[in-house]
Amino acid sequence: MSGDTGGSADGGRSGDGRSDDERSDDAPLDAAQALAVMAAARRSAGAAYPSGAFLFLLWGAVWLVGYGLMWLSAGDDGTPSGIAAGVAITLGVLGTVGTLWHVLHRSRGLVGSSARTGALYGWSWAIGFVTQALIVTALADAGAPPEVSALAGNALAALVVGLLYLAGGALWDDLPMYLLGAWIAVVGGASAHVGLPGTYLTMSLAGGGGMLVAGTYAAVREWRRRRA
Amino acid sequence: MPDAPLDPVIHTEARLRVVSALSALSRGDRISFPRLQQLLDMTAGNLSTHLRRLEEAEYVTITKTHEGRTPVTYVELSDTGRAALARYTRVLRDLLGGRL
Numbered sequence: 001m002s003g004d005t006g007g008s009a010d011g012g013r014s015g016d017g018r019s020d021d022e023r024s025d026d027a028p029l030d031a032a033q034a035l036a037v038m039a040a041a042r043r044s045a046g047a048a049y050p051s052g053a054f055l056f057l058l059w060g061a062v063w064l065v066g067y068g069l070m071w072l073s074a075g076d077d078g079t080p081s082g083i084a085a086g087v088a089i090t091l092g093v094l095g096t097v098g099t100l101w102h103v104l105h106r107s108r109g110l111v112g113s114s115a116r117t118g119a120l121y122g123w124s125w126a127i128g129f130v131t132q133a134l135i136v137t138a139l140a141d142a143g144a145p146p147e148v149s150a151l152a153g154n155a156l157a158a159l160v161v162g163l164l165y166l167a168g169g170a171l172w173d174d175l176p177m178y179l180l181g182a183w184i185a186v187v188g189g190a191s192a193h194v195g196l197p198g199t200y201l202t203m204s205l206a207g208g209g210g211m212l213v214a215g216t217y218a219a220v221r222e223w224r225r226r227r228a
Numbered sequence: 229m230p231d232a233p234l235d236p237v238i239h240t241e242a243r244l245r246v247v248s249a250l251s252a253l254s255r256g257d258r259i260s261f262p263r264l265q266q267l268l269d270m271t272a273g274n275l276s277t278h279l280r281r282l283e284e285a286e287y288v289t290i291t292k293t294h295e296g297r298t299p300v301t302y303v304e305l306s307d308t309g310r311a312a313l314a315r316y317t318r319v320l321r322d323l324l325g326g327r328l
Contacts, residue, residue, distance in 0.1 A: 029241055031323040037241055038317070041248035044267045048259060109263025111302060113256030
């Protein structure tokens with residue numbers, strides 16, 4: 001290691017490197033080409049990991065449209081129509097399927113510590129949402145009026161998403177993801193105060209909109225990195 | 229080594245691509261041979277020739293295992309390989325810096 005910066009053999013360097021080429025597809029590289037080759041290969045390998053941009057944009061669209069429809073269809077008592085609720089649930093299912101497909105497709109053939117971390121993180125989402133559903137049903141069973149169950153359901157969903165983005169941001173040192181988590185958690189808390197049916201509009205525009213903003217930012221960042 | 233500052237094991241386009249791609253994986257991750265082949269768009273023969281050379285230099289660790297009945301080969305950059313790439317990168321930057 002200590003001899004690396006000596007620079008005494010500068011003149012012979014490229015010749016020494018080339019002497020080893022035994023294959024025709026290994027044309028000699030100059031230093032600038034070599035750096036470019038390295039950067040391109042590192043970018044190619046990036047496709048072995050999920051794209052934050054894709055996932056944020058996917059879920060931003062699900063929330064924007066799903067909660068938006070629930071708000072638009074809400075009657076005088078603030079309850080969304082069955083159709084709107086059905087569409088929102090279907091979108092949520094499609095979002096989940098899309099997320100699983102994307103993550104599994106990208107990370108196929110990859111094993112080791114990040115695969116384990118990713119699997120544990122993925123299960124955290126399932127655990128969070130099962131718990132959210134249990135709490136909401138328990139509230140209804142305990143006699144909570146539909147408005148309370150609806151507000152708690154939305155706020156708890158946002159809390160689960162917010163906390164998991166905060167955890168993901170901390171885990172992968174991803175500040176935009178962390179900030180999105182903070183935003184979604186705050187939106188969840190605020191949406192409960194807005195009441196019905198405004199809570200749905202809050203979740204749609206502030207929640208879904210926030211994810212779309214984060215997704216656009218991440219997409220620009222990924223695109224710049226690919227071009228750099 | 230001292231008289232070959234640009235490590236000849238790494239300093240060919242194909243092996244530089246392999247080592248760089250492996251270095252972009254998270255530490256502790258291993259990637260299957262076919263997936264690596266796909267990410268780098270290399271033929272199986274070409275990739276395995278270069279992996280053998282890298283394995284001889286102990287720059288990569290190759291693990292052969294079975295998933296069900298199918299044999300699977302996983303590749304990982306070793307600590308030696310990571311250090312060699314870091315050294316190689318420093319030499320490149322020195323070369324560029326000297327020229328500019």
